[in-house]
Amino acid sequence: MEQSFVLAGFGGQGVILAGKILAQAGADHGLQVTWLPSYGPEMRGGTANCTVVLSDEPIGSPVVDNPTVLVAMNLPSLDRFEKTVAKGGTILINSSLIARTAERNDLQVLNVPVNDIAVSLGNSHAANMVALGTVIKATGTIPLELIKSAMVKMLSHKDNAELVAVNQQALDAGYNAV
Amino acid sequence: MAEAAICAGCRAYFGYPITPQNEILEYMAARMPAVGGAFVQAESEVAAINMCYGASAAGVRTMTSSSSPGISLKMEGISYLAAADLPCVIINVARGGPGLGNIAPAQGDYFQATKGGGHGDYRMIVLGPATIAEAIEIVMLAFDLADKYRVPVMVLSDGMLGQMMEPIKLAEPVDPGLLPAKPWALTGASGRRPNAVTSYAMDPRDLNRINTKRQTRYRQIEEKEVRYRETETSDATIVVVAYGTVARIARTTVKMARSQGIKLGLVQPITLWPFPYAPLRALSNQVNTIITVEMSAGQMVEDVRLAVCDRAETPFYGELGGLVPTPKDILREVQRNVS
Known part of the structure; x- marks a missing residue:
């Protein structure tokens, strides 16, 4: 079993953090993982993406030609990565910000308004966690509880119970959106 | 890689910020004082490599790290380390070049690392890890080889290794106090003849003899250390x-x-x-x-x-x-x- 995720969006949308949480949860689940970021020197407003590979065997390349899962948080990300997704894979489209759906019909497409869901929970910055919750449900590789505990680990240095709580709600909301 | 250096008994780290190796500097700033070692963010790459020269001469396991343009600045110091037969570990988290280039992963520093870079007839052991797990092993090996042959050793990694994450198991930490003694080190000459650490020999016959002896060591490395x-x-x-x-x-x-x-x-x-x-x-x-x-x-x-x-x-x-x-x-x- 090998799954590869590309999480892509504007800098500031939290795709790097979402990827880190996914990778941490994968390791906690006993899988081999790699997390490879790709972003420019600028952060907020630039484009950012990261690739997470989960496997039950040692991972060769952390650079992936054809990811099995794409999380597209904005249109440029969908435009850039849609054609690369492996046949039979999954694309999550952030329909709050992306007006079109996927052109591919040989894979699973999830149109989820992750920003709107996050806003309804009171924190638009939690859109990344909504998206992560959705792909966790759709792929079924990692239990949601491990994602939640990895998220707590990642955010613990911020010492912010409120932040953890809203992210937990966002993961649940994303999980239940499909 | 930074924690592997600590595990290997490195207790003196000197560096200067440059992307994509800042994680090493940042980690060492917090970690080195916690293990009773020395951390200095030097005023330049040149200063950092020469601080390594001093620490190594004093017998301490020492390391510096940088990325391509910063490694170029260290080349003079590396030549001096080689000439003074001083062990030292240098990590290059290589990036796109030449010149300022960019901060993406690249392997354009191979010639610089393996064929000289600095001046004079010297060699440096150069190790290339492919994964973070390998990098851990290789950094520990680098310290052992540096001490064994009294040579600078470079770990030639790149921006991808510098930025990515994967789970690893750390090795058992080495107690620096239990490492083999360095009778050549400058530890205070009380009760013994003073040691000298220098890269200078004015008489060509002396320099010829010193260099020939060093070349013999390089041949041993070529014979025994190919991996x-x-x-x-x-x-x-x-x-x-x-x-x-x-x-x-x-x-x-x-x-x-x-x-x-x-x-x-x-x-x-x-x-x-x-x-x-x-x-x-x-x-x-x-x-x-x-x-x-x-x-x-x-x-x-x-x-x-x-x-x-x-x-x-x-x-x-x-x-x-x-x-x-x-x-x-x-x-x-x-x-x-x-x-």
Whole structure:
């Protein structure tokens, strides 16, 4: 079993953090993982993406030609990565910000308004966690509880119970959106 | 890599910020004081490497790290370390060059690392890790080799290794107090003859003798310390040679090629100096084609061709400027050479 995720969006949308949480949860689940970021020197407003590979065997390349899962948080990300997704894979489209759906019909497409869901929970910055919750449900590789505990680990240095709580709600909301 | 250095007993780190190696500096700033070591963010790369010279002369396991442009600035200091027979570990988290280049992963520093870089007749052991787990082992090995042969050792990694994450197991930490004694170190001359650490010998006959002795040590290193990893080479008809990040990407290419019936093997040089000439020479009698893949315009390929001569075809595939080849990119080159 090998799954590869590309999480892509504007800098500031939290795709790097979402990827880190996914990778941490994968390791906690006993899988081999790699997390490879790709972003420019600028952060907020630039484009950012990261690739997470989960496997039950040692991972060769952390650079992936054809990811099995794409999380597209904005249109440029969908435009850039849609054609690369492996046949039979999954694309999550952030329909709050992306007006079109996927052109591919040989894979699973999830149109989820992750920003709107996050806003309804009171924190638009939690859109990344909504998206992560959705792909966790759709792929079924990692239990949601491990994602939640990895998220707590990642955010613990911020010492912010409120932040953890809203992210937990966002993961649940994303999980239940499909 | 920073924690591996601490595990290896490194207790003096000197650095200067540059992307994509700032994580090492940042980690050391917090960690080194916690283990009772010395951390200095120096005023420049030149200062940092010369602080290593001082710490090493005092007998301490010492390290500096930087990325390509910063490593260029350290070259004078590396030559002095080599000339003074001082152990030191230098990590290069290489980026796109030449010049300021960019902060993406690249392998354009191979010549600089393996063929000199600094002035004079010196050699530096150069080790190329492909994964973070390998980097942990290699950093620990680097300290042992540096002490054993009294030479500077470079760990030549790249921006991808510097930025990515994967789970690793750390080795048992070494107690610096239990490391082999360094009778040559400057530890205070009370009760013994003073030691001298210098790179200076005015009389040509003296310098000739000192340099010849050092060259003898280099020959020992070439004899005993060559390290490489072969994957699926035993029945291979075509072989890829790659080091570092490209080697791990090529491991996936080997799987893809094998599933298509192409008998592809992979040779990953781990010591870039001393270079594994002998195993490549042996393979050149078995296969028709040995493809070198690098994130450069073709540097290691010169060593591959030196090993292979005209016993096999030696095409080259490289990506420049910080672009990273994917498993499919490498497979395409393999297919091109099979058909």
